[in-house]
Amino acid sequence: MKKLDFDRIFRRAHRAATTQLSTSFSHLTTHSHEGILVTTHMDRSVSATTPETTAEQLEVNPLVPANDVDTTGVPFRMNDGVHIPAERYYDKSFADLENKKLWMNTWQWAARVEDIPNPGDYIEYTVVDESVFVVRTDADTIKVFQNVCPHRATRLAQGCGTFGGSQIVCPFHGWRWNLDGSESLIYGRKGFIPESITSDKVSLSEVRHQIRYGFIWITFDNDAPTLDEFFGTIDKNIAPLSMDKMRVRWWKYTVLDANWKVALEAFMEAYHIMQAHPELAMGVTGEGYNPDSQRYALHGMGHVNGVYKSEEGTPFDSDVMGFGEFFLEQNRVLFEGTDGTNTIRDETIADRVRYQDLPDEAILPTFMQEYSAYAKDAGIPLPPPNPDAAQYAFLFPNMVLLGFFGNLLFYRVRPNGDDPNTCIFEVFAMQIPPAAEPEQAPARPEGPLAFEDWPFILRQDIDNIVRQQAGYRSKAFKEATMSPRMETMIYVMHNEIDRYLAR
Ligand code: FES
Ligand SMILES: [Fe+2]
Incomplete structure (x- = not known):
């Protein structure tokens, strides 16, 4: 088996990071620590303007530890681009540090x-x-x-x-x-x-x-950056969603037996789809289902935008089904399994397309036409199509959103008091209603929901979340091993947490 050469990875990553930083921020200082060059800067506004790291850069450069703050004093810190120490998920002193330095200082x-x-x-x-x-x-x-x-x-x-x-x-x-x-x-x-x-x-x-x-x-934190600085460049992915026009369709919550990060991370990668969600994988198993389906763009401040690599077609061999059919079928499963990203409204529109017996390549364009015709007839103020609009994003520290034309399913996870082994887990479904619809009653949380009352895709996730937390506490487990390509969002979140804890 090929051994990972971390030294080489660090050198390469550091070179990329400092080249990128030095062109933009010539006032940063660089020093050497543990053989790793660390660039130190405590001015939060700097990372707010860090240029987006493109997917292409990520593919050649593995993820790196926080490079504009010296995080060497943080216990159980992220010190390479690959591993997450298990204590970050259950250690009380680590949770106390998060509670004091992350939750009391970040925007939420x-x-x-x-x-x-x-x-x-x-x-x-x-x-x-x-x-x-x-x-x-x-x-x-x-x-x-x-x-x-x-x-x-x-x-x-x-x-x-x-x-x-x-x-x-x-x-x-x-x-x-x-x-x-x-x-x-x-x-x-x-x-x-x-x-x-x-x-x-x-x-x-x-x-x-x-x-x-x-x-x-x-x-x-009265010294926190402004919200403009905090969101920085991910605004270009979030603003086009017209979230201000959306209304909450449902809001469900429970207390889960898991650290808040374990619960959130279940929604921060698409790598688990093949095994955990066979219905979403259309029954395709093993390497037949491409786990590397997302391209991730880093925006600074811990925010990440994920883009489905649709130009590569389906995540499996096109003999199984073409992209058009996959699009319709996966959306149907998302409707039945979440009723969040996809709703009865979208399924009604999909049915108009499904039964036309179209060639595969005509399905998506026809769906788009039907969708905009439906929205126009129903007076739904859908935002204009925008290729930058987020379909999958992580807004640091605790919001993951999945979007689909005027809909959003999103997750918010918080610590449950000071207990590192439980969290408050909430899921929201939002949609842009027809403009003429009378104001709906304010949304209220439904819960705490029993396991069997969650939609089935969420049950598949929750089951793994609770098993994972138990495993992290096992003496036999020391650190998680991450894929820099497929588990990018998770790594970025931990990296950003360390930047807060180092302050
Ligand atoms: S009036 Fe609030 S505690 Fe006494
Ligand atoms: Fe999942």
Whole structure:
């Protein structure tokens, strides 16, 4: 068996990384550590503007450890382009470090704008030990507050709902606030020392937020880059999806017995399709199904866009079926197995094509024509076709999305409190509804769902997620071995996590 020459890999990778970086960022400093040249720079705005790494570059250059931050002090760090130490998935001190340095500093999405349509409507969002609530204060304003009473720490909001009379009222002793967070009543005020309850001490604390793509994103870090910088160049893949026009069709959640990264990673590669999802692989087994079906583009800040290599046709021998038939059949399985990326709407359109008995090469163009005709008739404001629009993307740190003409299935995974062995696992199906459709009721989470209540493709994934977590904790397992080509997204996520942990 061929032995991997890591030294050569590092040298080659470093050469590529520094050439790329030095042309753009001549102010970076380079030093040598453990024989690996490490480029150190703590300015977060740099990686926000890191040019997209193309698939072609990736194919000749294996993935590399974080190259603009010195991560050598991070425990269980990613130190080559191939392995992930198992402790990253269960070690309590590693989770504590993530909780403190990643979750308290990165941007994360807390709510959808349309889910708080009226003044006073709120949604609570929790992560690790923190809880915030997002509240609409008037038709044009949304605010986010720390969900804690300045008196004696009671959580003010739970789940979602509406603050009656536009007043936030603490359920314990009845202190009150206006929707803008200013105090409106301290019950028994004269019993307090006036200096201890000045308005700066008793107003609710605001949390930094920005609205984008119809989502309300929050960060606890006032020094974090702007959302523009954070998303950087992946915006060109995400913006064309018109996510702000989408509405949540369903939102399901559960608590899984797995580290948040194990759960998320199940959706961060297409390599598992042949074995885990035989229906999606059309029953083709072994090497007959091409595992290398995605081309990945890295955008800095941990974001990755994956593009299906459709120019190579089906992922298997074309004798099995042509690309047109594969397109229709895989979408049917996705409808039956997720009801997310593909919905009854898409299947209705597919049926118009399916029964026309067309030559294979005519199927996709006919589907596209039927789709746009249907959207026009039904008044669905589909965005104009855009070859850059994401079909499969990872938005760091915890959102994976799969898209299909006006639909999205996406995953959000968070730690469950401070337990490294469980996580809050959520799946959302979104779709652009007809413009004329009346406003739908705000989306609410359904769950915690029992295993058997998930659509079948998700059951196939969840089953592996839980088995994997158990395996990672085994003494017999030291580190995961990654394919730099097929498990790119996962590697990039870990690499970016280390950049946060090194700060
Ligand atoms: S804890 Fe909120 S009013 Fe006392
Ligand atoms: Fe899967």
